[in-house]
Structures are given as C-alpha cells and as structure tokens.
Amino acid sequence: MTDPSTGAARSYGDRDPDALARRAGARANPDRDQHFLVDDRVLDRIPTYLPAGADTSHLLEIGGGAGALTDRLLAAVGAGGDDEGRVTVIERDGTFAAFLREEFAAAVDDGSLAVVEGDALEVTLPPFTACVSNLPYGVSSEVAFRLLPEKRPLVLMFQAEFAERMVASAGEPEYGRLSVSAQHYADVEIAEHVPKEAFDPQPAVESAVVRCIPRDPDYAVDDEAFFLRFVKALFTQRRKTVRNAIRNTAHISGLDAPEAVVDAADEDLLRRRPGSLEPAAFAELAAIARDHGSPTEA
Structure with missing residues (x-):
C-alpha cells in the first residue's frame, strides 16, 4: 500500500x-x-x-x-x-x-x-x-x-x-x-x-x-478469586508452617473456620512452608478451604 x-x-x-x-x-x-x-x-x-x-x-x-x-x-x-x-x-x-x-x-x-x-x-x-x-x-x-x-x-x-x-x-x-x-x-x-x-x-x-x-493449569480451581486470595494470604506468612499460616491469615483469606481447614488438610502439606508448595498444592488446599472453611466473599 x-x-x-x-x-x-x-x-x-x-x-x-x-x-x-x-x-x-x-x-x-x-x-x-x-x-x-x-x-x-x-x-x-x-x-x-x-x-x-x-x-x-x-x-x-x-x-x-x-x-x-x-x-x-x-x-x-x-x-x-x-x-x-x-x-x-x-x-x-x-x-x-x-x-x-x-x-x-x-x-x-x-x-x-x-x-x-x-x-x-x-x-x-x-x-x-x-x-x-x-x-x-x-x-x-x-x-x-x-x-x-x-x-x-x-x-x-x-x-x-x-x-x-x-x-x-x-x-x-x-x-x-x-x-x-x-x-x-x-x-x-x-x-x-x-x-x-x-x-x-x-x-x-x-x-x-x-x-x-x-495455557490452562494442570489442576482444577472452582473459584479463581478465592484461590488467588488464599495464595496471597498464605504468602504473608511464608516463614510459618502452612498449618499456622492458615490459622493466622483467616482475616485475609476470608475463612470463618480456619481450624476446620487444618483438620481436613493433609498433614504432610500442613508441615511445609508456603514457599515450598507447587501451585497444584495451593489449589488442593484452596479447595479444602472452600469446602470446610466457610469463606466469606471478598
């Protein structure tokens, strides 16, 4: 042209x-x-x-x-x-x-x-x-x-x-x-x-x-907004175990029942720290948190 x-x-x-x-x-x-x-x-x-x-x-x-x-x-x-x-x-x-x-x-x-x-x-x-x-x-x-x-x-x-x-x-x-x-x-x-x-x-x-x-991730996420909020929450406690991070960040992730999440999660995951978890592990934990933690909407 x-x-x-x-x-x-x-x-x-x-x-x-x-x-x-x-x-x-x-x-x-x-x-x-x-x-x-x-x-x-x-x-x-x-x-x-x-x-x-x-x-x-x-x-x-x-x-x-x-x-x-x-x-x-x-x-x-x-x-x-x-x-x-x-x-x-x-x-x-x-x-x-x-x-x-x-x-x-x-x-x-x-x-x-x-x-x-x-x-x-x-x-x-x-x-x-x-x-x-x-x-x-x-x-x-x-x-x-x-x-x-x-x-x-x-x-x-x-x-x-x-x-x-x-x-x-x-x-x-x-x-x-x-x-x-x-x-x-x-x-x-x-x-x-x-x-x-x-x-x-x-x-x-x-x-x-x-x-x-x-590309699509190799794991399933039913509630993307909650998944990202949950990841954000846990990384504010990156030096803590996942168990304590879940307990300490309920005000960020919006969980009403963090102890119920801890009780339902795999012990091996709870002993680790957020910085060692692959994205798929965060997705697994987020799904448990959705099912057991009674999260409130952001």
Missing part, C-alpha cells in the same frame, strides 16, 4: 527512537514512571519474542510513549500492506498520545493504528490477540494481572527483580505469590535481560523482557 500524499510505500520498523523523542518535543519524565526504551537492537528483538504462530492481527501496546516500539509493532502486523493487522496503543500522557496520532497519521487514517488516551487500569481493553509492551513499572503488577486472565500471548518489559519473581519455582528464594499467580495463567519465561543503559532516562534498576504463553 502507498501513502496517497506521496505515492511512496509506507515503511515501519526503522524509526530512530532518539529522533522520535525529539520530534515529540517532550522528554520522558521518570517522576511519571516514564523510561523510554531507546536501544534499537532491543526494540527490534522484542516483537520476535511472541510465540511462533501467534495471531498478530491485533496487537495491544500499553505505554506507547514516543512510539519507538509502536513503530516496530506496526511493522510486525504488516501495517500498510495487503494483509495488514492492527495495533492499539494505550497512552495516559496526552502529549505523547497526540504525538503518536501525528507521527503515525497514515496508520491511523487507514485503520492500522488506534491510540487510546487513558489509564490502562481504567480504560476498556480492546479484544486484542497479543500484547507487547514496555510497561510503566509503577503499575506493572496491576497491568500484568489485568492482562493475564485474557489468556493471550504477552511480551512485557518489567523490572528484573519483578520478572525473576514471576518465573521462580517452588523452593527458590524469589518464589512467592507473584510466581503462583502468574504461572496459574501461563507458561512464563524471561526472554532477555535489559541493562538500564538501554533506556532514557535510565531507571535505577535492571529490566527484563518476559514472555507469557497462555
């Missing part, structure tokens, strides 16, 4: 991130949780971390900024071509939302790009097929757990420490509520560690790209 104003073929995927920032006329503001990825090599690699065969007909980006990753995503969906897909960007900063519409006006005009100005925790998400984003780190947990239940492939940039917790296995020091909750929805892996020098302005921490491939 050609640009009707110039007759030239539209091209995406090679815009210089520094030049984009200059054209935007505004620098990223770390006080607003803005750290723009400016390393071309990392930007080029990020879309390739989508799983093979992933549906890229409608990609979602959260936190578009000056558009360096947006440019790569438009290339990934073939914007301007015969079999083009779409990209939707959610950007809460009005200055950058306006710039994205101006910079990628041709894509907006032909329907390849939609720019939604608003908070990603509040706006209605479009029916996307995959999400690729450099997330604002201050709300990365909240955004991730808004996206994970959608059961779509995700490629997301996080603080490295957060990413390590997402992928940790039972028994590892980083393993916790985040690990169990994320892995409940998807196979989660770190695709790449990213140094702070890849950003402008540089954050205080290292970063990592995480790939989440949705």
Whole structure:
C-alpha cells in the first residue's frame, strides 16, 4: 500500500527512537514512571519474542510513549500492506498520545493504528490477540494481572527483580505469590535481560523482557478469586508452617473456620512452608478451604 500524499510505500520498523523523542518535543519524565526504551537492537528483538504462530492481527501496546516500539509493532502486523493487522496503543500522557496520532497519521487514517488516551487500569481493553509492551513499572503488577486472565500471548518489559519473581519455582528464594499467580495463567519465561543503559532516562534498576504463553493449569480451581486470595494470604506468612499460616491469615483469606481447614488438610502439606508448595498444592488446599472453611466473599 502507498501513502496517497506521496505515492511512496509506507515503511515501519526503522524509526530512530532518539529522533522520535525529539520530534515529540517532550522528554520522558521518570517522576511519571516514564523510561523510554531507546536501544534499537532491543526494540527490534522484542516483537520476535511472541510465540511462533501467534495471531498478530491485533496487537495491544500499553505505554506507547514516543512510539519507538509502536513503530516496530506496526511493522510486525504488516501495517500498510495487503494483509495488514492492527495495533492499539494505550497512552495516559496526552502529549505523547497526540504525538503518536501525528507521527503515525497514515496508520491511523487507514485503520492500522488506534491510540487510546487513558489509564490502562481504567480504560476498556480492546479484544486484542497479543500484547507487547514496555510497561510503566509503577503499575506493572496491576497491568500484568489485568492482562493475564485474557489468556493471550504477552511480551512485557518489567523490572528484573519483578520478572525473576514471576518465573521462580517452588523452593527458590524469589518464589512467592507473584510466581503462583502468574504461572496459574501461563507458561512464563524471561526472554532477555535489559541493562538500564538501554533506556532514557535510565531507571535505577535492571529490566527484563518476559514472555507469557497462555495455557490452562494442570489442576482444577472452582473459584479463581478465592484461590488467588488464599495464595496471597498464605504468602504473608511464608516463614510459618502452612498449618499456622492458615490459622493466622483467616482475616485475609476470608475463612470463618480456619481450624476446620487444618483438620481436613493433609498433614504432610500442613508441615511445609508456603514457599515450598507447587501451585497444584495451593489449589488442593484452596479447595479444602472452600469446602470446610466457610469463606466469606471478598
């Protein structure tokens, strides 16, 4: 497809991130949780971390900024071509939302790009097929757990420490509520560690790209909200035995009869500590808690 104003073929995927920032006329503001990825090599690699065969007909980006990753995503969906897909960007900063519409006006005009100005925790998400984003780190947990239940492939940039917790296995020091909750929805892996020098302005921490491939867990959960609340409760007492954690966190999990849960649970599980339990063991305990603990609704 050609640009009707110039007759030239539209091209995406090679815009210089520094030049984009200059054209935007505004620098990223770390006080607003803005750290723009400016390393071309990392930007080029990020879309390739989508799983093979992933549906890229409608990609979602959260936190578009000056558009360096947006440019790569438009290339990934073939914007301007015969079999083009779409990209939707959610950007809460009005200055950058306006710039994205101006910079990628041709894509907006032909329907390849939609720019939604608003908070990603509040706006209605479009029916996307995959999400690729450099997330604002201050709300990365909240955004991730808004996206994970959608059961779509995700490629997301996080603080490295957060990413390590997402992928940790039972028994590892980083393993916790985040690990169990994320892995409940998807196979989660770190695709790449990213140094702070890849950003402008540089954050205080290292970063990592995480790939989440949705799948159903190998255990049954009848009440997902209670399961996640129960996991959260037990990990507030991670150094206690499971027996004592159940007793001490009834106010968090909402159990009216924690002793009944303890009486019904397997003794081997009760002797262990939350950090040693696989997600399936949490599911087993949560089911017992639902059946015997008379939980109240959150």
